[in-house]
Amino acid sequence: MRTTGIQVSGYGFLLRRLELALVIGDARMAHDPLRSQRRAIFVGVLVSLLIAGGAVMLGLLRPQPSIGDADLVADETGTLHVRLEDTFHPITNVASARLVLRQPAEVQQSTAEQLAEFPHGDPMGIAVVPGLVEAPQSSFIYCEPGVIVAAPETREHPQVMLVAPSGTWMVLGNKRYLIDATAPRALGAPSLNVSDDLVGLLERQPDVRMPQGKTGLPAPFDVAGRVLLAGDRAFMSAPGGVAELRGPQRQLAEALSPHVPIHVSLAEAVAQPGVEVLPGVPREPAEWGAPETLCVGDTGIEEPRGMALPGLVGSAYVPGTPAYDGPHYIGPRGTAALVTERGFGLVSESGLRFDVGSEAELRALGFGNPAHAPWRVLSMLPDAGLLSEANARTTNATISTTHTRTATEAGTT
Structure with missing residues (x-):
């Protein structure tokens, strides 16, 4: 015979009365104190577990301070x-x-x-020390009117004509050549007005001058600085020999020569000893740059990219303008780790330059893989001293x- 639900319920009721009779000595079931007791026990256990768990987490997150082996x-x-x-x-x-x-x-x-x-x-x-949060690697450049910029990236302008109070300068990479003031027009190159401070950060090379005097060669090669035309090729006589002219070199020679060009045969021209003239002037077609922002970096004239600069930073030099009163360092948050021709260093986000005694000391400070930066640019920042173990x-x-x-x-x- 199958057990019915009523029988199961009745059996549970009898067990409940028996439990009450054994625990409290009253089988009438006028009330059920055991249910409240179980509920209280459950809540108490739950609260105890929560308190214990909180204590464990607090111990893990904020342990009792201890020196131990700490340095x-x-x-x-x-x-x-x-x-x-x-x-x-x-x-x-x-x-x-x-x-x-x-x-x-x-x-x-x-x-x-x-x-x-x-x-x-x-x-x-x-x-005085810099922060120890490392800044992203940047290119350090000097921009008009005397601002050091740490740019995330730059655009190079390898061939530029600059006009400064000290003269007209042909810039090829990070080298500068003093050249005739009419050279930009002769070469079809835009000229950019800059200060002597910016020009001084480029390596000076021998001035570009036209050959002068006697050459010691027979006529018509006897006058230095004369342009000699042989068909569609051009040459110039100079002391000791004859130089062939090509590209911008020919343009400049034809514009600056004080002598009327003379036509000669190619055989006569190539029979003379060979020499070099107009040092530094390109012999291949040149693309003269005209950057909107005037700055000097490791490779020469560079233009910062990927960042916004205040209006006056990188603008053309105008003599007699009021002194610049803005920030003299613009860079990312953090401290930049750098290596120059003179060793290792750090630049704080406020623009202070710190020398570091050695690569080992740089790594001890928590910096690795320093970026290269030109010393002639970094030297413009305020010197904050040497970071070394001896000084520490x-x-x-x-x-x-x-x-x-x-x-x-x-x-x-």
């Missing part, structure tokens, strides 16, 4: 201490501590009570806790 610790006030052997020295900032420790150590929290258990040494450290170990009389905390919060330690 760099901060107490409750934010003052930094660096461990040398078994002695803790107050130190000005994280950068100094990393130089002393020769590794990019991280700060571990501690307390003054725990630090009191160890010997204390003299305060040490460098007062210099003893200081006092260390300002307030200064240390502020520097830490600003990310400049």
Whole structure:
């Protein structure tokens, strides 16, 4: 015979009465205190588990400060201490501590009570240091009117004509040649007005001058600076021989020569000794650049790309204009790690230049893969001193806790 639902319900009712009779000695079931008891037990267990879980998470996320084997610790006030052997020295900032420790150590929290258990040494450290957040790699260029720009990318202009107070300059790459003032028109090149400060950042080469005097050759090759035409080819006589002219070189020679050109046979021209004239002037067709933003970088005249600049930065030089009063450094957030012809360095986001003693010390500060930058450009930035282990170990009389905390919060330690 199958069991019905009513029988099952009745059986459960009898078990319930039996349970009440055994627990509280009353089988009447006037009320059910066991249900409230179970509910209270369940809620209590749940709350206990939540409290225990919170305590575990708090212990993981904010453990009790401990010095242990830490080399760099901060107490409750934010003052930094660096461990040398078994002695803790107050130190000005994280950068100094990393130089002393020769590794990019991280700060571990501690307390003054725990630090009191160890010997204390003299305060040490460098007062002014850059931030330790590395900036994206950039190209450092000098722009009119005296602004250093760290650009994400640049466009090169390998052939440019510049006009400065010191004269007219033909620029090929990062080299400059003083040339006749009429050369831009003779070569069909736009001329750009710049300051002597910008021109001075380019490497000076021998001036471009027309040959003069006697050549020591028979007529009609006896006069230096004379253009000689042999069919569609052109030559110029110079002391000691004859040079063939091509491209911009021919254009310039024909424009600047004070002598009337003479037609000669090709056989006569090539029979003379060969020499070089108009040094630096291209012999192949040139594309003379006209950048809208006037800047000098590692490869010569460069134009910043991928960033917005204030209106006056990179504009043409105009004598007598009021002095520029804007920022003298424009770059990304963070500190740039660089290598120049003179060694390693850092540039802070405020435009201070720090020399770094060695590549090992640069890596100890937490920077790797420095970008190349021309020293002649970086030298225009204010010098903030040398970051080295020796300087970081210099003893200081006092260390300002307030200064240390502020520097830490600003990310400049």
